[in-house]
Amino acid sequence: MLETAALDFTWSTAADIVAAIGAGRTSALSIIEATLAHVRNRDPLLNSFTAITEQRALLRAQALDAAHARGEQLPPLAGVPFAVKNLFNVAGLATIAGSKINRDAAPASRDATLIERLEAAGAILVGALNMGEYAYDFTGENVHDGPSRNPHDLNRMSGGSSGGSAAAVAGGLLPLTLASDTNGSIRVPASLCGLFGLKPTYGRLSCAGTFPFVTSLDHVGPLARSTRDLALAYDAMQGYDQRDPVCADRAAEPVTALLRNGADGLRIAVATGYFKCRSAEAVYAVDRVAAALGANRDVEIPEAERARSAAFIITASEAASLHLNRLRTRARDFDPAVRDRLIAGAMLPTSLVAKAQKFRRWYRGEVLKLFAEVDAIVAPATPCTAPLIGQQTFMFGDTALPVRPNLGLYTQPISFIGLPVAAVPIPHTPLPIGVQVIAAPWREDVALRIAHTLEAEGVAAAMRPSL
């Protein structure tokens, strides 16, 4: 029996686990057995999992250990347990996408591309994760499965729509999850749960085998407790995929080895105007990051509020189109809050949606001009720390805003034009809050180098909750 006790897998990074297995201090099977037991024991608090793929995980772990015993070289994510937002296809499971309706769908016949790629790199899928219905959510609440709970305060929101993906990693159930981000669904839960998250450039990572939300805006990416883990996972998932018509035909551009380059020489600015923080927590987080990076210049992202509005209506319209037939036949089976938004989206005139897509082109051109002057822009990720579950409004300056549509008000103008963003967690009492590090298209390396620098300097960190 190999010694697992020395490795505190509940807070180990993926890189730690790979190193421990490689050094023979533990085995993939020990890690997976311990992870599965931990999920069973601890997840009732967090409500982050909706399915556990136990047999599959155990078989893969045994195969990996057998290959290791034969002297084969271990792949870069050997034995790393991971789980996916339940909009990713997992062979043998219905892809429920947070809904009641999709539970009636046939089981997927094949895994999503990114699951295949992570498993090809040695990672081991252990389950599927809770999410807001059909990803139309920033809260992490779900009327069918119950809310994902924030590990730093179980009475508070995890953020959404990738709530389970964030709660599982922040709660120490496992080191890595996959999530999607259409308007902020990686960055918002990363901020509320205190995690690192990567929303890559639009089209960088394949969405093949994921249940769509808004194909004009859908992204997928990882959540983790360290930038190195984000980079390892991201590198394993890059590359063209003909199964996804949006996926860019670009060669992989690995970033893990570049992290050590740090942020020296990078021109970093702080977003002002629309992105001006209205809460003490957000001000604290952005100021800490700016000071650590020596970011002493400001930049205004032009027409950001209008960009958010354009993203808002494109989202409503495309999502309504996707679900129109289900709205006709099974409207009562939707989460009422999602249903009403979708029905309204179906009624929005196409002329306005087309104009939003034209505005998107204009806005992209204007924002890209900024990157002639700076390499990265720092902005808040959320306007506040995690609200209470069920909370309807939060204070934005002197104004009470509805929580559900507004937690992503800082993230929407960025994903609207597909810019890569590393979300970095800034420890704060009593709750963490995140900052977006935004780079030019295809420069995930810049965002991750800056995030890694902040982590190395102790400014950004995923703090262990006292569960």
Add this chain to the structure above:
Amino acid sequence: MTRRLNARKPKNARQATTPARPVRTRKPSAAATLVAASAQALALSIDPAWQTGVTLNLQLLFKHAALVDEFPLPDEIEPAPVFRA
């Protein structure tokens, strides 16, 4: 220009950077009327209990759409997703 159907300006609304648009007369029931007509056209059956929620959401969408609609764009600009054969 997009008419803001029954939209009330929220207290926190930021001022648009472009000049204010002329004030238009608004029919109080325009959004609800549009919901009813669109539901019929789209063959959507809306429970009366959902009417308020749908109408409020549609008003919110028109508020956001107005912000986009009032922004001047060149006729030649392409929509962002361009199909390539």
